[in-house]
Amino acid sequence: MDVNNLPIYILITYIIYGIIHEWWSEETTAVVTGANKGIGFAVVKRLLELGLTVVLTARNAENGIQAADSLRLTGFRNVHFGCLDISDPSSIAAFASWFRHNFGVLDILVNNAAVSFNAVGENLINEPETIIKTNFYGPKLLTEALLPLFRRSVSVSRILNMSSRLGTLNKLRSPSIRRILESEDLTNEQIDATVTQFLQDVKSGTWEKQGWPENWPDYAISKMALNAYSRVLARRYDGKKLSVNCLCPGFTRTSMTGGQGTHTADEAAATVAKLVLIPPEKLTSGKFYICLEPKKIIAKL
Numbered sequence: 001m002d003v004n005n006l007p008i009y010i011l012i013t014y015i016i017y018g019i020i021h022e023w024w025s026e027e028t029t030a031v032v033t034g035a036n037k038g039i040g041f042a043v044v045k046r047l048l049e050l051g052l053t054v055v056l057t058a059r060n061a062e063n064g065i066q067a068a069d070s071l072r073l074t075g076f077r078n079v080h081f082g083c084l085d086i087s088d089p090s091s092i093a094a095f096a097s098w099f100r101h102n103f104g105v106l107d108i109l110v111n112n113a114a115v116s117f118n119a120v121g122e123n124l125i126n127e128p129e130t131i132i133k134t135n136f137y138g139p140k141l142l143t144e145a146l147l148p149l150f151r152r153s154v155s156v157s158r159i160l161n162m163s164s165r166l167g168t169l170n171k172l173r174s175p176s177i178r179r180i181l182e183s184e185d186l187t188n189e190q191i192d193a194t195v196t197q198f199l200q201d202v203k204s205g206t207w208e209k210q211g212w213p214e215n216w217p218d219y220a221i222s223k224m225a226l227n228a229y230s231r232v233l234a235r236r237y238d239g240k241k242l243s244v245n246c247l248c249p250g251f252t253r254t255s256m257t258g259g260q261g262t263h264t265a266d267e268a269a270a271t272v273a274k275l276v277l278i279p280p281e282k283l284t285s286g287k288f289y290i291c292l293e294p295k296k297i298i299a300k301l
């Protein structure tokens with residue numbers, strides 16, 4: 001249902017009877033990145049269960065097609081596969097063009113794909129460039145490529161960036177870097193410069209002295225930059241019917257954690273779905289949410 005096209009008296013009736021609380025339909029289209037497994041796959045499944053149309057994306061076409069087929073076999077008609085490697089700008093451009101041609105408009109983007117090269121309990125800096133390229137520049141480039149396609153109707157389009165509490169600003173030990181990133185006037189140029197500085201400090205072997213996060217530093221900086229970009233984007237689209245938030249799903253049992261965690265990917269996905277489907281009048285933007293307990297608590301920071 002496109003509420004934009006409804007006569008005003010019907011719209012008012014919907015509001016009065018609360019029907020608008022379930023604002024989505026099968027015409028509501030969501031894109032989920034890195035969805036061949038883990039939380040991404042579970043999010044696709046949950047959104048399909050709730051009746052949306054979902055584009056499941058994956059960098060490996062075989063894995064992605066297999067994942068989408070497995071959902072189709074269980075009866076979900078509205079699942080589509082799109083090949084997308086978020087660390088590759090040409091793949092992002094090709095996906096955006098394919099999406100525009102096949103779907104035209106977008107309602108929800110879940111930037112879920114990410115990498116970490118540390119096992120739980122390990123704390124090495126491995127391939128920091130790949131981590132930053134995948135976890136920060138990837139979602140940013142994809143978002144910018146898809147921005148013109150968001151429907152931005154009365155129901156408000158939504159971007160949810162999957163982040164981590166490791167990337168919250170209180171993990172920064174440098175007061176000057178923290179001051180930059182928490183500024184109300186933060187710019188994308190400052191975020192890029194911060195990330196570049198981190199990579200230079202890693203290269204020169206001085207990162208420990210510069211006050212960067214101690215735990216999973218490369219992953220933490222990638223998510224910190226993603227959180228910062230989300231706030232800048234939320235400000236840019238304030239009042240323009242696009243909401244941008246971040247969520248830490250909590251310690252979830254997936255391949256990223258080697259199967260360890262306090263809850264399952266399905267439980268994390270239930271929280272993701274709840275957050276991206278919040279009724280328009282209750283929707284926030286520029287927030288960072290933490291899932292403390294599956295389904296139960298979402299803390300706003």
Ligand SMILES: NC(=O)c1ccc[n+]([C@@H]2O[C@H](COP(=O)([O-])OP(=O)(O)OC[C@H]3O[C@@H](n4cnc5c(N)ncnc54)[C@H](OP(=O)(O)O)[C@@H]3O)[C@@H](O)[C@H]2O)c1
Nearest residue numbers: 034038039059085086087112113114162251252254255256
């Ligand atoms: N699990 C946790 O405890 C936890 C905690 C905090 C935050 N998170 C965040 O939650 C999100 C989902 O994590 P998860 O635990 O479900 O991890 P996961 O099981 O390792 O899944 C990650 C997904 O991202 C994909 N991916 C990686 N690099 C990609 C690229 N360049 N292009 C496209 N897709 C790519 C992977 O594809 P391949 O199969 O091809 O590798 C996979 O589908 C991530 O953003 C993660 O940082 C997770």
